[in-house]
Amino acid sequence: METFLQVVVNGLMLGGLFAIVAVGLTLIFGIVKVINFAHGEFLMVGMYATFLLTTGLGAHPYVTAAAVVPILFVIGALTQRFIIQPLLAAHDEHIQIFATVGISTALINLALLLFGADIMSTPSYGLRSSLEIGSVRILTGQAVIFIAAAVLVFGLHLFMSRTLWGRAIRAVAQNRAAAQLMGINVDRVYVLTFGIGAACVGLAASLVAPLYPTSPTTGTYFVLTAFVVVVLGGLGSLGGAFVGAMVIGLIDSLAGFYIGSDLREVAVFAVFLLILVLKPSGLFGKQLNLSHVSP
Numbered sequence: 001m002e003t004f005l006q007v008v009v010n011g012l013m014l015g016g017l018f019a020i021v022a023v024g025l026t027l028i029f030g031i032v033k034v035i036n037f038a039h040g041e042f043l044m045v046g047m048y049a050t051f052l053l054t055t056g057l058g059a060h061p062y063v064t065a066a067a068v069v070p071i072l073f074v075i076g077a078l079t080q081r082f083i084i085q086p087l088l089a090a091h092d093e094h095i096q097i098f099a100t101v102g103i104s105t106a107l108i109n110l111a112l113l114l115f116g117a118d119i120m121s122t123p124s125y126g127l128r129s130s131l132e133i134g135s136v137r138i139l140t141g142q143a144v145i146f147i148a149a150a151v152l153v154f155g156l157h158l159f160m161s162r163t164l165w166g167r168a169i170r171a172v173a174q175n176r177a178a179a180q181l182m183g184i185n186v187d188r189v190y191v192l193t194f195g196i197g198a199a200c201v202g203l204a205a206s207l208v209a210p211l212y213p214t215s216p217t218t219g220t221y222f223v224l225t226a227f228v229v230v231v232l233g234g235l236g237s238l239g240g241a242f243v244g245a246m247v248i249g250l251i252d253s254l255a256g257f258y259i260g261s262d263l264r265e266v267a268v269f270a271v272f273l274l275i276l277v278l279k280p281s282g283l284f285g286k287q288l289n290l291s292h293v294s295p
Contacts, residue, residue, distance in 0.1 A: 002135045007257045008250065009136050015249025016146030020207065022226040022233075022241045023152055024200030030236025031173050031193040034084055037100040039226065040219025041107035042198050046072050046205025047214040048111065051122045054209075060125055062144075065206035069199045076198020079103065080191045088190075111216035122209040141211045148207055152200065153242045160238075169193055173236070225252075228272045234282030244283060247271075 025039045036042075046068050053064040083103065087096045127141035160166040171179040172189045180186055212218065229248050233240025248268055255267035275282065 006136055007253050009138060011250035011253030012246060013138060013142035013146055013249070014252055015246035016142065016149045017208065017245075018222075018225050018229050018248055019149040019242045019245035020145055020152060020204040021201060021222045022229040022245055023149070023156065023238060024197035024204075025223070025226050026230045026233070026236060026238060026241040027156070027200065028194055028197035029230065030238075031169055032080065032084070032190050034096050034100065036194075036197070037097065037223075038079070038103040038107060039197075039201060040221075040223030041104045042072060042075065042201045042219070043205050043208070043222055044111060044214070044216065044219040045075065045107060046202045047122070047209040047212075047218060048115065048120070050206045050209040051120050051214050054122050061122055061127070061206055061210045065203055068206050069202040072202030072205070073195040073199035077191050077195035079198070080194030084194065085187060085190060108216045115216065117216065120214040122214065124210040127210045139211070141207070145204075145207045145211075148203070149242065149245070152203065153238050156196075156200075156238055165189075165192065225268065228268060231272060232275050232282055234284035237282065237284045240282055240284035247283075 021039075021043060024042075025036060028034060028036050028039075049068045049071060050061050050064045053059050053067060054061050083099055084096055087099055090096070124141070127139070127144070129140050130137040131140055131143060158166075160170055168179070168184045168189055169192070171182065171184055172186050176186055179189075208222075225248060229241055229244045231244075232247060233242070233244030248271070251267055251271055252264050256264040259267065
């Protein structure tokens with residue numbers, strides 16, 4: 001029983017990691033209706049920035065979030081304004097997807113040019129140490145990520161429901177044409193949303209970097225799982241993304257322990273395919289309607 005409990009807790013902690021990466025992705029898709037295939041590379045950029053600030057200035061990885069989050073916000077906003085936005089009126093929506101794939105490839109090759117293929121390790125500052133709660137052990141860094149993911153989802157929910165900009169974002173998500181008629185600057189909302197989505201992954205980068213190695217392809221694993229989380233929870237649902245991340249984390253942990261570590265991803269993507277077949281709208285059903293989001 002103790003072993004099972006430890007496996008479940010490990011799964012929840014892993015789910016927190018997936019959630020904090022997936023939140024920005026589902027926000028961007030829910031509002032801008034663009035699948036950002038460069039999301040993992042934004043995470044990689046944030047992890048390299050965390051590594052450089054930590055090793056160069058001796059700052060704690062969590063302190064670097066004060067710089068990494070604004071940097072990623074600016075990168076995301078500029079990406080939307082100068083790359084994605086000019087393509088939104090294109091007849092073929094796939095052009096926008098190809099653009100994000102191009103950004104992804106460019107960022108990977110830029111990282112290879114600047115840092116090479118070597119793996120970088122951000123100092124952990126004790127974040128890999130274990131906390132013991134009864135018979136259960138949790139890495140300090142994992143616990144922080146889990147709490148941060150929950151707070152981030154709740155904070156975004158409050159932002160969406162209580163602020164003027166949040167309501168404008170929800171209005172655009174529901175009906176872009178009607179929002180324009182009400183005087184909302186849709187293009188500005190898109191830029192803001194893309195920036196917030198990238199800022200979320202910037203926060204994730206500062207929290208993840210002390211626990212995972214950084215390399216030019218480090219974002220690939222995280223973003224593939226994040227796509228599964230987004231589809232499982234319901235496209236555009238922040239609360240659904242959090243719950244979906246918990247489910248995927250549990251599946252990953254249980255499959256890795258009881259079936260085999262080599263088959264963890266098989267189990268995760270089997271569930272992904274099953275959801276696509278049985279309930280394409282995801283567990284929370286309300287596709288692309290952020291007015292129903294709740295943490």
